[in-house]
Amino acid sequence: MKRNLEQLKNNVITLRFGVIFFCLDKVLFRTDRHITFNNIFYFFKYSITNSRKKGGIIIHTEKIRQLARSMRDEIIEMRRYLHRHPELSYQEHETADFIQKKLREYGIPYRSEIAGTGILGIIKGKYEGRTVALRADMDALPIQEENDHSYVSVHEGVMHACGHDAHMAMLLGAAKILKNLQDEIYGTVLLVFQPAEEKSPVGGAIPMMEAGVFEDFMPDVIYAQHVWPYLPAGQIGIRDREMLGASDNFKVILKGVGGHASLPHLTTDPVVTAGFLIVSLQTIVSRSLDPRHPSVLTIGSI
Numbered sequence: 638m639k640r641n642l643e644q645l646k647n648n649v650i651t652l653r654f655g656v657i658f659f660c661l662d663k664v665l666f667r668t669d670r671h672i673t674f675n676n677i678f679y680f681f682k683y684s685i686t687n688s689r690k691k692g693g694i695i696i697h698t699e700k701i702r703q704l705a706r707s708m709r710d711e712i713i714e715m716r717r718y719l720h721r722h723p724e725l726s727y728q729e730h731e732t733a734d735f736i737q738k739k740l741r742e743y744g745i746p747y748r749s750e751i752a753g754t755g756i757l758g759i760i761k762g763k764y765e766g767r768t769v770a771l772r773a774d775m776d777a778l779p780i781q782e783e784n785d786h787s788y789v790s791v792h793e794g795v796m797h798a799c800g801h802d803a804h805m806a807m808l809l810g811a812a813k814i815l816k817n818l819q820d821e822i823y824g825t826v827l828l829v830f831q832p833a834e835e836k837s838p839v840g841g842a843i844p845m846m847e848a849g850v851f852e853d854f855m856p857d858v859i860y861a862q863h864v865w866p867y868l869p870a871g872q873i874g875i876r877d878r879e880m881l882g883a884s885d886n887f888k889v890i891l892k893g894v895g896g897h898a899s900l901p902h903l904t905t906d907p908v909v910t911a912g913f914l915i916v917s918l919q920t921i922v923s924r925s926l927d928p929r930h931p932s933v934l935t936i937g938s939i
Contacts, residue, residue: 700818701814701818704813704814704817704818705810705814708810708813708814711810712806712807712809712810713806715739715805715806715809715810716802716803716805716806717787717788718735718788719732719735719797719801719802719805719806720788720789720790720797720802721788721789721790721791722735722791722792723778723790723792723795723796723797723802724775724776724777724792725776725777725778725779725795725835726776726832726833726834726835726836726840727753727776727832727833727836727840728754728776729753729754729775729776729832729833730754732754732775732805733749733754733755733756733775733830733832736756736775736805736809736830737749737756739809739812740756740758740812740828743812743813743816744816745758745812745816745828746758746759747759747828748850751845751848751849751850752833752844752845752847752848752850753832753833753844754775754832755775755829755830755831755844755845755848755850756829756830757827757828757829757830757850758812758827758828758829758830759825759826759827759828759854760812760815760816760819760822760825760827760828761819761825762819762820762821762822762823762824762825762826763819763820763821763822763823764822764823764824765823765824766822766823766825767823767824767825767857767858768824768827768854768855768856768857769824769825769826769827769856769857769858769859769860770826770827770828770829770851770856770858770859770860771811771826771827771828771829771859771861772808772830772831772859772860772862773801773804773805773807773808773829773830773831773861773862774801774804774805774830774831774832774834774835774841775801775805775830775831775832775833775834776801776833776834776835776836777790777795777796777797777798777799777801777802777835778795778796778797778798778799778835780794780795780796780798781793781794781796782796782798799835800863800864801834803864804862804863804864807862808830811828812828825854827851827854827856829845829850829859831845832845837883837884837885837886838883838884838885838886863881882931882932882933889914891907891910891911891914892907893905893906893907893908893910911939915936915939918934918936919934921934922934
């Protein structure tokens with residue numbers, strides 16, 4: 638497993654970008670022409686070739702668009718169902734059942750119960766070629782939804798507030814389209830449904846890797862996506878380095894000595910100490926870290 642982790646680090650470029658998978662114009666197909674991507678996305682040099690010997694991509698813009706249009710209502714309904722039924726990290730059992738039901742419906746084989754509730758769908762193309770993984774996260778957040786639309790969360794205190802419902806619907810849509818085009822694919826597509834993404838740093842990708850998600854198929858490249866409401870509809874964001882930040886958590890406990898408000902000199906006041914600590918911690922970013930490297934430190938609650 639350590640070897641697989643190192644291999645993945647060395648051979649896989651992971652991207653997070655706002656793109657609707659079921660509207661992709663190009664995926665794992667082959668061409669003898671130079672590759673263009675119609676403002677959708679591109680593979681890096683080692684994952685692209687226009688050689689028929691090694692495999693590559695062919696442009697199927699209109700065919701994929703037609704399939705996407707035909708699935709529009711289904712994908713919207715999947716997203717709304719998942720939004721109505723959010724589940725917290727490592728509790729995504731109903732969500733996993735729904736995804737597996739859809740994969741069976743589409744005729745896509747899969748492995749389940751990876752790192753608990755994770756799922757790996759597998760679409761083998763008709764021809765030999767490279768392996769591409771597409772990833773979506775599954776878990777919701779402990780937030781009370783206060784919307785009033787028809788698909789509001791039915792679970793008290795749990796909400797898909799980070800877009801993972803959309804991510805799963807996107808990937809299921811992409812899965813159905815790719816299955817329809819299976820006889821034209823050179824290589825293999827892996828559909829990674831990842832639980833507990835919100836449980837960083839102990840959740841998400843690492844438990845799935847430790848559980849052997851890529852034991853049978855090691856991807857040459859992984860694409861992950863994330864909705865981003867600050868971009869206009871129809872636009873995506875992409876860059877050739879990190880797109881979003883990894884996160885870690887910390888907890889500080891301040892212990893004081895109580896007393897009367899009129900006798901502060903006889904107390905150790907943790908409230909004042911906390912105020913100084915909150916301000917002082919911000920200097921880690923402004924004074925201790927290289928300003929050329931993006932970083933954020935947030936005190937989320939007291």
